[in-house]
Amino acid sequence: MQNENMTIRPALAANTTRMEEQLQIHVWKGGWEGETSEYLFAGFHKKVEEVKDGLNYLNVAPEDSAIDMVIEDITHAQNYLMMLADNLIRSKRG
Numbered sequence: 001m002q003n004e005n006m007t008i009r010p011a012l013a014a015n016t017t018r019m020e021e022q023l024q025i026h027v028w029k030g031g032w033e034g035e036t037s038e039y040l041f042a043g044f045h046k047k048v049e050e051v052k053d054g055l056n057y058l059n060v061a062p063e064d065s066a067i068d069m070v071i072e073d074i075t076h077a078q079n080y081l082m083m084l085a086d087n088l089i090r091s092k093r094g
Contacts, residue, residue: 018075019082032083033090040087044080047073 008016032040054070 015075015078018071019079022072022075022079032087035083035087037084037087040080040084044077044084047077047080051077 050073051070054066054073058066058070
């Protein structure tokens with residue numbers, strides 16, 4: 001799904017950079033190619049719960065450091081979905 005005429009939105013580019021930064025931090029774990037869909041979905045679900053808790057906290061204390069933590073949890077959740085999608089895409093190709 002590549003389009004050479006496509007312009008990547010700044011927010012998407014920044015988000016992708018955050019995702020890659022987190023992946024680089026955890027590169028020592030060896031990747032996600034061997035992980036099951038269930039494992040990756042459970043990791044996503046755990047991070048969603050952390051996002052939910054963080055958003056509840058922000059309702060009472062909207063501090064920059066707390067916002068940063070919620071953004072970090074959101075990015076982790078996105079990475080789990082990306083890994084899940086990547087594994088599913090690769091499974092289609094054999």
